[in-house]
Amino acid sequence: MSTNPSPADSKVLSTGPLENKDARWARLVLTTYKDPLGKERTWESAERSTRPKNSSIDGVGIVAILQKPEGPEIVLQKQFRPPINKVVIEVPAGLVDENESAAVSAVRELREETGYVGTVSGQDDWQVGPIMFNDPGFCNTNLNMVHVSVDMSLNENQNLKPELEENEFIEVFTVPLKHLYAACRRLEAKGYAIDARVGTLAEGIELSRRWKLFG
Template sequence: MTDEHADQNTTHDDWEVLDSVVEYETGWYQGGYDLLEQPDGTQKRYYWAEIQPAVVIVAVADDELVVVKQFRPAIGEHCIELPAGLVENGESYTTAGARELREETGFDPAGVSLLEEFWVATGVLRHRRGIVFAEGLEPGMPTRDTNEFLTVETLPVENALDVARAEPANDATIEGILLAETEGLL
C-alpha cells in the first residue's frame, strides 16, 4: 500500500512557515499555530502549545525511590509521580533537579546527573524534558510553592515500575524509572 504523502526524502526546507500566530498566553504556557506550506504546495495550520523545559527527578535513598502523591486537576486523579518541575531561566537540568527535589520533598542530593534530555509530544508540544538521577540524599524541610499540595512517599525500588504503571499512570514517571533502570541505577 502506498501513501502519496509518505515521502521520506522531504527536508526541513520543504516546509515553509508562512505565519506564526500566538492565540493565547497563560503565564505558564502559550498556544497557537504555524501556517505552513507543505511539500505538495498546500497550506495547513499546525497547532502547538509551548511550555518551558521541565525536569523529572529519579531520587533514591536506601533502595527506596522518592515519589510524590498529588492531585492533578487536568485528569481529576491523585497520581504517584517522580518529583518534577520547570527549569528556571539560566538553570541546567541538574541544577533545576536538585532545587525541585529540595523544594518538593526536602531531600538535598549530594549528586545529580543528567540521564536524558528530549522533546515531549512532538505532534503538539514545544516542550523539552530532562530526566536526572539524584543520590546521596539528606533529609530536610520542603519549601513548596503555594500551589503544591503533595505528599512525599517512598517505594521499594523493586516495585517502583509496577506502581508507576498502575492507573493513573503518567509518562514522565515511567520514562524516568525506565531510563534509570537501563543505566543500572535502580
C-alpha cells in the same frame, strides 16, 4: 478544609476557554508548514511561554534514588493535576530558573518539593539525560531527566523539611526501584494516573528484567 491537606482533597469546579492574552504559562499556536509532497498544511499546538531566554529546556524531571541497605528506592509523589481531574503519580520535577543548569535545578527542586537533599555527581552522560519532549505532537515543552543520589546517612535526610509554595499540595513516598512496574500497576488500579516519565522508567526496568538484558 482538612487540617492535613491531601492532593486527593482537590477537585475541578469548572472548565472554560482561555484567551492567549489571559494565559500566564502557555499559549495556543497555529503553525503553517509544508509536508514532504510540497502541500501546505496547518498544525494546532500549545507553547510554553516561561522558558528562560538563555535556556534550551523548560524544566527537569528528577530520578532521585535513596541509598538504602535493602536496595535502592525511587522518590515519587502524588499531586492533583486539574487538566485530567486526577491525582497523578510523578517524579519530582520543576521549571529551571534563569542562568540555572539542569543539575542545579534538579537538586533545588528535589529539596523544595520533598525535603530530600541530594547530589548530582560524575561527568558522564548518565547524570543529565538528553533533552526530551513531553508530547511533541501537542506542545513544545521539554526537559532533562536528572539522576540525583540521596545519602540516607545524612542528618538532613532523616527529618525532611519541604519548602512547598502555597498552591502546592504534594504527598511524597518511595518505592523499591525493582518493584516500580508492579507499583504503577497497583496504583493505577486504585484510580491514580501514572505520569509518562514514571511509566517509562517502570517499563524500562520491566523490559530489562523480561529480556534479561544484563544477565
